[in-house]
Amino acid sequence: MLRILRTGAAAALAAALLSCGGGGGGGISTGVGTSPAASNVADVVVDSGPSNSSVNTLFTTVTVCVPGSTTNCQTIDHIQVDTASFGLRILASVLTLTLPVQKATDGNSLVECTVFADGYSWGPVELTDMQIAGESAASLPIQVIGDPRFTSVPSDCSDAGPTEEDTVATFGANGILGIGVFMQDCGQTCVNSANPQYYYSCTATACQATTVPLAGQVANPESFFAVDNNGAIIDLPSVAAQGAPSITGSLIFGIDTQSNNASGNEAVLTVDPNYGYLTALFNGQTLSQSFIDTGSNGNYFDDSNIPQCSESDLSTFYCPVNSQSLTATLQGANGMTAAVSFIAGNAQTMLADSTTFAVFPELAGTNPVSGSFDFGLPFYYGRRVATALELQTTSAGTGPYIAF
Amino acid sequence: MINVKKCVLAGVWFAAALVPCIAAAALGEPENSVQADGARLHASLKVTAHAQYQLHEMQLPSGTLVHEFVGTDGKVFAVAWSGPTMPNLRQTFGRYFDTYVSAVRGKAASHSQLQIRQDGLVVESGRHARAFAGRAYLPQSVPTGVDIGELR
Numbered sequence: 080m081l082r083i084l085r086t087g088a089a090a091a092l093a094a095a096l097l098s099c100g101g102g103g104g105g106g107i108s109t110g111v112g113t114s115p116a117a118s119n120v121a122d123v124v125v126d127s128g129p130s131n132s133s134v135n136t137l138f139t140t141v142t143v144c145v146p147g148s149t150t151n152c153q154t155i156d157h158i159q160v161d162t163a164s165f166g167l168r169i170l171a172s173v174l175t176l177t178l179p180v181q182k183a184t185d186g187n188s189l190v191e192c193t194v195f196a197d198g199y200s201w202g203p204v205e206l207t208d209m210q211i212a213g214e215s216a217a218s219l220p221i222q223v224i225g226d227p228r229f230t231s232v233p234s235d236c237s238d239a240g241p242t243e244e245d246t247v248a249t250f251g252a253n254g255i256l257g258i259g260v261f262m263q264d265c266g267q268t269c270v271n272s273a274n275p276q277y278y279y280s281c282t283a284t285a286c287q288a289t290t291v292p293l294a295g296q297v298a299n300p301e302s303f304f305a306v307d308n309n310g311a312i313i314d315l316p317s318v319a320a321q322g323a324p325s326i327t328g329s330l331i332f333g334i335d336t337q338s339n340n341a342s343g344n345e346a347v348l349t350v351d352p353n354y355g356y357l358t359a360l361f362n363g364q365t366l367s368q369s370f371i372d373t374g375s376n377g378n379y380f381d382d383s384n385i386p387q388c389s390e391s392d393l394s395t396f397y398c399p400v401n402s403q404s405l406t407a408t409l410q411g412a413n414g415m416t417a418a419v420s421f422i423a424g425n426a427q428t429m430l431a432d433s434t435t436f437a438v439f440p441e442l443a444g445t446n447p448v449s450g451s452f453d454f455g456l457p458f459y460y461g462r463r464v465a466t467a468l469e470l471q472t473t474s475a476g477t478g479p480y481i482a483f
Numbered sequence: 484m485i486n487v488k489k490c491v492l493a494g495v496w497f498a499a500a501l502v503p504c505i506a507a508a509a510l511g512e513p514e515n516s517v518q519a520d521g522a523r524l525h526a527s528l529k530v531t532a533h534a535q536y537q538l539h540e541m542q543l544p545s546g547t548l549v550h551e552f553v554g555t556d557g558k559v560f561a562v563a564w565s566g567p568t569m570p571n572l573r574q575t576f577g578r579y580f581d582t583y584v585s586a587v588r589g590k591a592a593s594h595s596q597l598q599i600r601q602d603g604l605v606v607e608s609g610r611h612a613r614a615f616a617g618r619a620y621l622p623q624s625v626p627t628g629v630d631i632g633e634l635r
Contacts, residue, residue, distance in 0.1 A: 125528075163611050164597060185604040195594040196617070197587065238573035238580075241587035241597075259612055266613060267565045272544040276568050355565075355612035370611050375595045395598045419599055445605030447598045448616045449635060455595075 094365065119307045119332040120339065121212040125315070125456065126325035127379030127437040129157045129247050129372065134437055135376035135456040138312075139256060139330055140211040141167065145176055146218050148158035150208075152176075157253045160313070160330060161374035162466050164257030164356070165264040166297035167209060167221040171202060172246060173253045174223060178205035181220060183280035183289045184340075190229050190286060191222050193264075194276045196447075198242035200224040200250065201232045204278075209300050211256075214332050216303035220295060224250065233286040235275035255374075256300070258311055260479030261357050261469055263296035301468060307333025309471035310478060312340055313373065317461030320402065320422070322429060322436040326460075334465050334473040345465065345482040352479060354467065359452035360416075361407040368451040369409070371464065371481055375455030377442035378421055387445065388427050396426035396444035407452060411480065421457065494598060497519040509577025510562055514539070514553045536560070543568060546616070549575065550632060554626050561620035561634040569608075569615045576619060579604055583619070 099355075127339055137160040144152035153176050183189040183206040193200045202224040209216045210280060215295040218311045225245030237243065244250045257264065269291050278296070303403025315328035331340045350357055350370075359369035362382060375415045377396070382405070388398035396404075401426040410416045440457045458464075467478030475482055514537070525538025531538050539551040554560050562575045573580045583606055586599045599606040599616075608617030620634055 146493070161594075165612075194610070196597045196608045196615075197593060234573075235571055238571045239569045241584045261612065264555070264613075268545050268613070274543075274545045274568050274573065354614035356614070368611075368614070368616065372595060372611060374593075376593060379596060394600065445598070446609070447596050448609035449632065451609065451611075451616070453595065453609070453611070482560075 084474070093232055105420070116374055118213040121330040121332070122327060123160055123315070123330045124327050125438050128251065129253055130251060133251060133376075134337075134444060135439055136251070136437070137315075137373045137459075138252065139211065141254075141256060143167075143169065143176065143178075143221075143309075144208040144210070145178060146206050146208050146319035147209070155253050158253040159255045159374065160254050161191065161257050161341040161372070162259045162313070163370065163372040163374045164255065165259055165261050165299045166257045167207075167219065167254065167300055168200065168202075168224055168250075168257075168297070169221060170245070170247050170250055171223050171225040171227065176207075178221075178223065180205050180228075183278070183291070183313055184295075185280050185289070186284050187280040188229070189289075189291065190238035190279045190281045192224060192232070192239070192276050192279065193224070194236075194239045195244065197240065198244040198249070199232075199236055199240040199276070200244045201229070201236060202226045202245070203229050203281075204297060205294070209303075211300070211329075212332065214300075214304045214307055214454055216300035219300050219303050220297050222297050225253075229281060231286070232283075233275075233279060235288070239276045242321070257468075258301055258466065260310075260350055260466055261299065262302045262483075263293055263298050264459055265291070265296055266293070269296060278335065291466050293400055293463060299468070301332065304332065307336045307340070308468075309336065310334045310465060310467035312463055312465045314463045315459045315461070318438050318440045320424070321442060322433050322440065324436050326438050334467055335475070340465075342465070342482065345463075345475070346409075346411075346415055346417035347413070347438050347475045347480050347482040348409055348415050348417065349413040349476070349478075350482040351412050355479060357412075357481065358410040359407050359454075360410060361405075361452055366452045368448060369457055371409075371454045373456050373459060374451050377439075377444050377455050378423070378457050379444050379446040379451075379453040380457065381446055381449075382423075385423055385443075388425075390427050393426055395447075396442070397423045397424045398427050399423060400425070402441055409454075413476075413480075417483070419454070419458070421454075439440075506598075509575060510559050510579045510619060511624070512559055512577050513557045514559065543570065550635065551575070554624065558624065560624035560626070561618060563618035563635050565614075565616045565635075567613050567615070569610075569617070572619075579619070579621075585631050 140156040181189045273288040280289040312331040361364040423443035465482040469479040541549040545568040550563045552561040606619045
């Protein structure tokens with residue numbers, strides 16, 4: 080869909096930029112469970128994705144197996160890597176395996192409503208043995224989105240968001256791998272109370288919100304690894320100002336567990352233990368709900384000095400005449416700080432000039448949440464960024480933290 | 484000016500003398516028209532008076548705070564939320580929910596954020612990790628002199 084940009088079609092421009100509408104599919108192979116060479120490094124890529132319309136979206140490849148089997152497995156590419164969510168979610172339409180559906184504490188099927196800012200995804204919690212690079216997570220609870228056995232979405236799930244995202248086209252990837260700082264997607268909130276928009280106990284005819292113990296929740300697979308299980312490092316190359324068609328990099332599991340993931344002299348910024356926030360100091364503002372997120376496809380912040388784009392569907396993006404070099408200071412909950420330089424370019428011209436590109440280091444826009452600076456995937460270009468899991472230690476400190 | 488009464492929300496009695504209790508309404512609706520709003524959200528409530536509006540604060544069982552801003556005309560002109568779950572937007576947006584849904588189609592949005600800017604409705608919503616934050620307001624109904632930045 081990026082190619083459509085040349086025509087100047089506004090809707091296509093917006094869809095290409097921010098979402099991932101379009102065709103499905105995308106290189107799914109069914110394997111025979113041969114383990115990759117023992118390694119803690121998974122390849123990652125930023126490209127236009129299975130819908131051929133993604134921008135600044137990081138993908139990797141995972142292998143899932145029926146629990147206990149080493150042969151009944153499937154390798155799935157273009158799984159989005161997201162450091163702002165937790166756990167593996169796969170679109171049912173690309174999954175050829177039948178995995179066991181988990182049960183709620185009352186014995187009914189356990190089904191989850193995953194709410195995003197722009198919509199919701201519905202599907203059961205199922206168990207898999209997952210492999211990525213040389214790491215394995217056995218009996219891992221994952222969500223299978225859009226499972227045809229569970230099509231009746233309860234209203235208090237669908238009332239949360241504007242769009243049901245249960246297909247590759249609407250979801251924008253074949254799945255998502257949440258490897259942020261927390262162990263489970265919901266945590267104690269779902270142990271304490273039955274909340275709409277998280278877990279449901281479903282019979283054949285009805286669903287009701289339910290509590291779920293931590294062990295039953297969709298979980299960050301890193302916490303299931305036997306080794307290299309205290310976090311991960313994302314290492315991406317720098318990108319020329321005008322962007323690139325695609326880039327490749329590394330997702331390295333573990334921190335200070337192997338020779339390739341040693342801590343050095345990075346700034347170690349702890350994040351708040353409830354929400355994962357950092358504080359950003361920018362233009363005299365103290366933005367206490369800030370974060371670094373591979374799942375955001377630009378840098379999003381409010382700066383009234385930079386003009387927004389005139390194109391109506393890009394109106395929340397910045398379109399300065401000349402690229403603006405800016406600086407913010409990130410501050411951890413531990414008081415540690417790090418200066419971050421970044422560039423806000425002209426979204427309209429960068430997209431129009433490079434219609435086949437999927438990598439745009441200068442893409443920036445306004446932030447819908449006050450008090451927040453969202454450093455998205457462009458932050459990672461040219462950096463090596465460690466994300467340490469909650470309660471886990473490395474030689475640089477105890478998670479949850481971000482270091483770069 | 485506060486319509487003091489006893490009310491039952493999520494099975495909890497609040498003494499009127501301690502907690503002035505008015506169920507907040509949906510966006511664009513009168514505050515007294517949707518007594519069930521807080522109850523449907525299973526929320527506790529408190530109301531504080533500001534110069535140009537009353538701020539109704541509800542806390543959902545998840546811990547999420549929902550703020551509804553009621554103007555001197557008695558109608559809700561803004562809602563805002565912050566916490567580990569999103570409120571039921573069909574309930575809190577009321578008749579603007581359908582406007583919201585149709586506005587999002589084919590529009591700039593991502594898993595982590597969404598912004599709708601129409602003459603009659605602004606929605607700003609973000610999700611990060613285990614946190615949701617956002618607001619919706621009716622630009623033409625925001626009382627003169629109220630800073631949009633207050634609507635949180």
